[in-house]
Amino acid sequence: DVKVTQSSRYLVKRTGEKVFLECVQDMDHENMFWYRQDPGLGLRLIYFSYDVKMKEKGDIPEGYSVSREKKERFSLILESASTNQTSMYLCASTDSRDRDTDTQYFGPGTRLTVL
Amino acid sequence: QKEVEQNSGPLSVPEGAIASLNCTYSDRGSQSFFWYRQYSGKSPELIMSIYSNGDKEDGRFTAQLNKASQYVSLLIRDSQPSDSATYLCAVNAYSSASKIIFGSGTRLSIRP
Numbered sequence: 356d357v358k359v360t361q362s363s364r365y366l367v368k369r370t371g372e373k374v375f376l377e378c379v380q381d382m383d384h385e386n387m388f389w390y391r392q393d394p395g396l397g398l399r400l401i402y403f404s405y406d407v408k409m410k411e412k413g414d415i416p417e418g419y420s421v422s423r424e425k426k427e428r429f430s431l432i433l434e435s436a437s438t439n440q441t442s443m444y445l446c447a448s449t450d451s452r453d454r455d456t457d458t459q460y461f462g463p464g465t466r467l468t469v470l
Numbered sequence: 471q472k473e474v475e476q477n478s479g480p481l482s483v484p485e486g487a488i489a490s491l492n493c494t495y496s497d498r499g500s501q502s503f504f505w506y507r508q509y510s511g512k513s514p515e516l517i518m519s520i521y522s523n524g525d526k527e528d529g530r531f532t533a534q535l536n537k538a539s540q541y542v543s544l545l546i547r548d549s550q551p552s553d554s555a556t557y558l559c560a561v562n563a564y565s566s567a568s569k570i571i572f573g574s575g576t577r578l579s580i581r582p
Contacts, residue, residue: 386568395478397558397574398514405568413569445513451568457502459560459570461513 358382359462361446367468374433376465378446386449387429388459389413389421391442398445404429405451436469443467473497474561474573482579489546491576493559496540502562503535505544507555508575514558518544549580 362377380387388403390413400413402421410421418440422430429448433440446462475494483489491505502521506514518533520526520542526533532545542561546553556575563569 388570390572395574398572400569400571403569411569449568457562457568458504458516458519459506459514461515464513 359446359448359460361444361462361465363465364463365466365468367470368433368436369470370437372433372436372469374436374467374469376431376433376444376446376467378429378431378448378462379427380429380448380460381427382448382450382460383426384448384450384460385426386451387423388447388449389419389429389431390445390447391415391440392445392464393442401431436467438469441467441469473563473571474559476557476559476573476576478574479577480579481576482581483549485549485551485580485582487549489549489553489578489580491544491546491557491559491578493542493544493573494540495542495559495561495571497561497563497571498537498540500561500563502570503533503542504560504570505531505533505542506558506560506572508558509555517557546578551580551582554578554580 359380389401390398404423444465447459505518508514520533530547534543558575559573
């Protein structure tokens with residue numbers, strides 16, 4: 356079974372703090388994704404990575420950066436947290452080598468509150 | 471126009487009936503189509519994927535794809551209370567096959 360884990364289920368931070376969200380997958384997947392999910396807006400892609408040290412902006416990258424130093428780990432960084440970044444953050448991974456396995460496997464999510 | 475559109479619901483269906491969930495997409499180059507189920511407070515999980523026009527059945531679930539109309543649907547037969555969840559339609563982006571675009575989801579409620 357694919358396992359995607361995220362470092363925290365709940366996180367409370369203050370405005371202006373630097374925040375790190377970590378995601379690890381154990382299935383040797385090339386692709387990893389960070390989404391945020393807000394009521395009525397669905398899942399919105401922040402960044403994704405298709406290989407180590409490679410990254411592409413998603414639909415809402417402003418205020419975020421990412422790091423992928425190892426294949427299994429994809430980090431989301433909020434350089435200076437703001438209250439409008441309060442959200443549920445979901446990490447996902449896929450194996451792009453076979454179209455039939457491009458299922459997105461999601462981690463449990465991190466609910467971030469910025470005060 | 472949103473890239474992937476779904477009716478937000480809630481869609482209320484009696485237990486044992488057929489639930490029909492619909493989705494339209496704007497990118498004519500999309501090739502991969504997915505339905506995810508998300509229970510409240512949980513992460514999305516894949517129910518069905520479909521790549522060719524027509525129907526694909528898996529147990530009580532049937533996905534239908536019509537690329538000419540840019541339309542994807544999910545039918546749930548013999549609906550159970552455990553099917554009450556939000557259903558997310560997702561489509562790959564033609565410009566980047568690894569990128570998946572999600573709709574905002576339809577909330578389904580199965581009433582006993």
